[in-house]
Amino acid sequence: TQLLEQSPQFLSIQEGENLTVYCNSSSVFSSLQWYRQEPGEGPVLLVTVVTGGEVKKLKRLTFQFGDARKDSSLHITAAQPGDTGLYLCAGSPPGSNYKLTFGKGTLLTVNP
Amino acid sequence: NAGVMQNPRHLVRRRGQEARLRCSPMKGHSHVYWYRQLPEEGLKFMVYLQKENIIDESGMPKERFSAEFPKEGPSILRIQQVVRGDSAAYFCASSPQSSGWKDNQPQHFGDGTRLSIL
Numbered sequence: 001t002q003l004l005e006q007s008p009q010f011l012s013i014q015e016g017e018n019l020t021v022y023c024n025s026s027s028v029f030s031s032l033q034w035y036r037q038e039p040g041e042g043p044v045l046l047v048t049v050v051t052g053g054e055v056k057k058l059k060r061l062t063f064q065f066g067d068a069r070k071d072s073s074l075h076i077t078a079a080q081p082g083d084t085g086l087y088l089c090a091g092s093p094p095g096s097n098y099k100l101t102f103g104k105g106t107l108l109t110v111n112p
Numbered sequence: 113n114a115g116v117m118q119n120p121r122h123l124v125r126r127r128g129q130e131a132r133l134r135c136s137p138m139k140g141h142s143h144v145y146w147y148r149q150l151p152e153e154g155l156k157f158m159v160y161l162q163k164e165n166i167i168d169e170s171g172m173p174k175e176r177f178s179a180e181f182p183k184e185g186p187s188i189l190r191i192q193q194v195v196r197g198d199s200a201a202y203f204c205a206s207s208p209q210s211s212g213w214k215d216n217q218p219q220h221f222g223d224g225t226r227l228s229i230l
Contacts (some may be wrong), residue, residue, distance in 0.1 A: 004154070033218065042116070042203050042221035043155070088154070098145060098207075099168065100219065102154035 003027070004089055004103035012109040016078055021106040023089035024071040029101075030094045032065055032072045037086040037105070079110045116141075116206050116222035117186075124228045125194050133189040133225045137206030144187040145219055146179060149201040161187060191227075199229045 005024045013019055023032065031050045035043035047056050049065035049072060056063045060083075062075040072089055086107050090100040117136040125131050137144050142163050147155040158171040161181035172179065176194075181187040191198055205219035 035221075040223070042205075042223045045218050045220070048218060090155075096168070098143070098160050098219075099157045099171075100145075100147075100155070101157070102147075104152070104154045 004091055004101055006087075006089060006103035006106050008106060009104070010107050010109075012111065013079055015080060015110055015112050017110075018075070018077050019079055019108070020073055020075045021087055021108070022071070022073050023103055025091065026070065027091075028069050028094065029091035030069070030097060031092045032069075033090045033092075033100070034063055034072070034074055035088040035090060037088055043088055043090075076108075079108075081110045081112050084108055084110050116204055116220055118202075118204050118222035118225050120225060121223065122226045122228070124230060126230050127195055128193050131191040131194050131198070131227055133191075133202050133204075133227070134186040135189070135204030135206075135222060136186040137204075138208075138220055141206035141208050141220075143207045144181050145205040145207075146187075146189050147203045147205065149203060149224070151200070155203060158189075194227075194229050196229050199227055201226050 007022050031048055033048045034046045036046055037043045047063045049063055052067045052069045054065045060077045064073050086105045088102055088105045090102045116138055119134050144161045146158040148158055149155045159179045160168040163181055164183050176192045178190045201224045203221050203224045205221045207219050
């Protein structure tokens, strides 16, 4: 069974600060996705990374896929209260691209 | 521009009753995936269906759980003789084709059904 460990589990910061959250595994994934989930709602896809070493930017969010395709990070610059939410990473194992394995998430709170 | 629609949003059942959860995929999507999110746990894959076919049900409990995606109508996740441990949020996702990343076919999630067993 492939597992994704996310850290930290909880993160509370002030508006304007920078932060990085991590998603690690001992297994290789063919791709990794980052989602954000609000209370009472479903996960919303932020980005997909496919190539080892790949870096993608989405406004103030920077996503990186590790060279060995076993880990990923999400960096947020100048966090805003609207960034508050549960950040989930999900990986697709080789050969079963549809079967997403999710981490438990990092719950981010950005205080004004 | 309707997304994935799940209903009901909240469902309360007593032990031993049946629970039926419905999922209408996004327009033009013919692939449906069900996930379960237990308290304090990440989302866990349950089953992958195409119209009238179960492709992979490796994440489904062997007993009491079944899923279908008929030619017409929504996908249904059915839980018979529910027990307290079935209490969870059940999420459905859909994609236009098989969710292969080379083809850039991400899964779009609904807002889930919160099932509570009394």
